[in-house]
Amino acid sequence: MTEPPEAAVRTAGLEKTYPASGPRPEVPAVRGIDLDVPRGEFFGLLGPNGAGKSTTIGMLTTLVVPTGGSAHVCGLDVVKDSVEIKRRIGVVSQNNTLDSDLTVAENLEFRGRYFGLRARDARRRTDELLELFGLTEQRGGNPFEISGGQAKRVMICRALMHGPEVLFLDEPTAGLDPQTRTNLWEVLRGLQAAGQTILLTTHYMEEAEALCDRVAVVDHGEILASGTVDQLKSSAGADTVITVAYDAAVPEEVKAVAERTGISKVEINDGQVRVFAADPDGLLGELVDLGSAAGVGVTDASQLRPSLETVFLALTGREYRD
Ligand SMILES: Nc1ncnc2c1ncn2[C@@H]1O[C@H](COP(=O)(O)OP(=O)(O)OP(=O)(O)O)[C@@H](O)[C@H]1O
Numbered sequence: 001m002t003e004p005p006e007a008a009v010r011t012a013g014l015e016k017t018y019p020a021s022g023p024r025p026e027v028p029a030v031r032g033i034d035l036d037v038p039r040g041e042f043f044g045l046l047g048p049n050g051a052g053k054s055t056t057i058g059m060l061t062t063l064v065v066p067t068g069g070s071a072h073v074c075g076l077d078v079v080k081d082s083v084e085i086k087r088r089i090g091v092v093s094q095n096n097t098l099d100s101d102l103t104v105a106e107n108l109e110f111r112g113r114y115f116g117l118r119a120r121d122a123r124r125r126t127d128e129l130l131e132l133f134g135l136t137e138q139r140g141g142n143p144f145e146i147s148g149g150q151a152k153r154v155m156i157c158r159a160l161m162h163g164p165e166v167l168f169l170d171e172p173t174a175g176l177d178p179q180t181r182t183n184l185w186e187v188l189r190g191l192q193a194a195g196q197t198i199l200l201t202t203h204y205m206e207e208a209e210a211l212c213d214r215v216a217v218v219d220h221g222e223i224l225a226s227g228t229v230d231q232l233k234s235s236a237g238a239d240t241v242i243t244v245a246y247d248a249a250v251p252e253e254v255k256a257v258a259e260r261t262g263i264s265k266v267e268i269n270d271g272q273v274r275v276f277a278a279d280p281d282g283l284l285g286e287l288v289d290l291g292s293a294a295g296v297g298v299t300d301a302s303q304l305r306p307s308l309e310t311v312f313l314a315l316t317g318r319e320y321r322d
């Protein structure tokens, strides 16, 4: 048997504008995005708050109705085939949506039954998943009396009960401490190694970098760039970014740095200069010295090595804050 040819996720010009409500104007949350995620891939949507990540995942998981463009999951249309899509995907939302009236194990068994597993099979699958995710001790516990990291793992187990073709995770590690976050990364890597297609959203650059085969950087409802992390770095952000803030207007001698070879871009903003440089050796010190030679002091200075952070800076001219 050959693999089904259709992509796990494919969108073309996908849009969502939330309608105006009372005094609030309409919100163009997703403004024409194209995605193509093959089966087996670990794909990340990376972007700051309000970028449109949850809205996008909402449309792909059929909870949010698009207002333009198209989206297919496992070759099925998110609007016309939403019932079938729900059977083929697993979804882990950002909040704890486990049922507090049920134990951890019952949460999983009920989901299995809902998807048509026989009681015995639902129990066996529950046991397997709890074991795999190191949750056997929590099986009888209340899902709101376990740790945040454990609850997230239970939600992932629940989403996997029916063997979904694509697993969607909306900010799976938001709000978790660093140790718990890296533990969860291991869990997700294990799933992918076992063949699971995964699409996650995150506002953590390190997370996208640590996990994803490919990443789309989203901002204001649009994809700014996509590719492997290495491709992104070598396209838009191969440069080291040096930022120096002076206590007065940026001196002309500093601006002249822009003419040199090896400098791809210089941005001046009031008393701040930002230099994108392929070869940053000694440059930071020089920018400080040029300032003091012109009688201008330095109030702040930083140097960022090429990373998704510098990619974002190069693409938007803004710092990425999460
Ligand atoms: N149900 C809604 N009605 C109206 N506007 C909405 C709704 N949901 C989201 N928005 C708006 O759409 C934009 C995108 O929001 P969305 O939640 O998709 O972003 P996000 O990237 O998931 O952000 P975050 O990192 O904060 O989760 C924001 O301006 C948000 O305020």
Ligand SMILES: [Mg+2]
Pocket (backbone or CB within 6 Å): 053, 054, 055, 170, 171
């Ligand atoms: Mg969100």
